[in-house]
Amino acid sequence: MxxxxxxxxxxxxxxxxxxxxxxxxxxxxxxxxxxxxxxxxxxxxxxxxxxxxxxxxxxxxxxxxxxxxxxxxxxxxxxxxxxxxxKHNVRDQKALLKLIQSFPEGIAVAKIRNVYPTIIQDLQILKARGQIMILSDIESQEVTAYPNNPKAPIKVDDELKSLYREADLPREIQDIEFDLQNSRMNLLTNSTKSEWWSKLLKKVNR
Structure with missing residues (x-):
C-alpha cells in the first residue's frame, strides 16, 4: 500500500x-x-x-x-x-539492558550505537557485570550484543546443526586437551596431572 x-x-x-x-x-x-x-x-x-x-x-x-x-x-x-x-526509545543503561534482553539472538551494536551519547560506555559496563555478551564476527567485523541468559531460547541454523552432528569430536579428555594445545589455546585443566595425583592419593590413603 x-x-x-x-x-x-x-x-x-x-x-x-x-x-x-x-x-x-x-x-x-x-x-x-x-x-x-x-x-x-x-x-x-x-x-x-x-x-x-x-x-x-x-x-x-x-x-x-x-x-x-x-x-x-x-x-x-x-x-x-x-x-x-x-526506533529504539532508549536513553539510559536500564532501558538499554531491557532492549538487548528483547533480542535473544543478538542486536548489532551498529544499529544502536548512536541512540544516546554514552551508550558505548554503558555497553562495556553491562558486559563487565556479566549482564550481556559482546561478540565480534571475524569475517564481517560486525559487533553484536547478546543478553547473558543461559535459559534464553536461541535458534540454531540447520546448517550449523548438521556440521556439529557430522564433526568427529575426540571422546577422551586428554585428546581434547591435545587439540586445544595444538590450537595454541590456554588450558584450564590438566587431566594427565590430575590423574597422576588421584592415583597417588589412593596409594597414600590405603
Whole structure:
C-alpha cells in the first residue's frame, strides 16, 4: 500500500517565512533533510505525522520519494503507515539492558550505537557485570550484543546443526586437551596431572 496517496493536498501557508524555509529545505541535500527528521525523532522521542514533521523542521517527507524511502527503511526509524518515530526509545543503561534482553539472538551494536551519547560506555559496563555478551564476527567485523541468559531460547541454523552432528569430536579428555594445545589455546585443566595425583592419593590413603 502506498501511504503517500492518502495524504492531504499541500496547503500553502500564509506565512512567507514558513514558505521560504520549506522551499530552502527542499533545495537542500537529501541526506541533510533526513538528518533533520531523524534528529527531531531522536531528540523528542515522540511520534509525528508527515504534516507535523513538515511543521517542525520544514521537511516534506512525501515531496521527495528518495527521502520517504530512506526514512521508512532506516534502522533508526519506525513507520506504522501514519506515524514516524525513533526506533529504539532508549536513553539510559536500564532501558538499554531491557532492549538487548528483547533480542535473544543478538542486536548489532551498529544499529544502536548512536541512540544516546554514552551508550558505548554503558555497553562495556553491562558486559563487565556479566549482564550481556559482546561478540565480534571475524569475517564481517560486525559487533553484536547478546543478553547473558543461559535459559534464553536461541535458534540454531540447520546448517550449523548438521556440521556439529557430522564433526568427529575426540571422546577422551586428554585428546581434547591435545587439540586445544595444538590450537595454541590456554588450558584450564590438566587431566594427565590430575590423574597422576588421584592415583597417588589412593596409594597414600590405603
Amino acid at each position: 502506498d501511504y503517500r496517496t492518502s495524504k492531504p493536498a499541500f496547503e500553502f501557508s500564509n506565512e512567507p517565512r514558513s514558505l521560504q524555509e520549506i522551499d530552502a529545505a527542499r533545495m537542500s541535500p537529501v541526506s541533510a533533510q533526513i538528518k533533520q527528521v531523524i534528529d527531531l525523532l531522536s531528540e523528542s522521542r515522540k511520534s509525528f505525522t508527515a504534516e507535523q514533521i513538515r511543521e517542525k523542521c520544514c521537511v516534506d517527507v512525501f515531496y521527495n520519494d528518495a527521502i520517504f524511502q530512506r526514512l521508512v527503511n532506516s534502522p533508526k526509524v519506525n513507520f506504522d503507515g501514519k506515524l514516524f518515530s525513533y
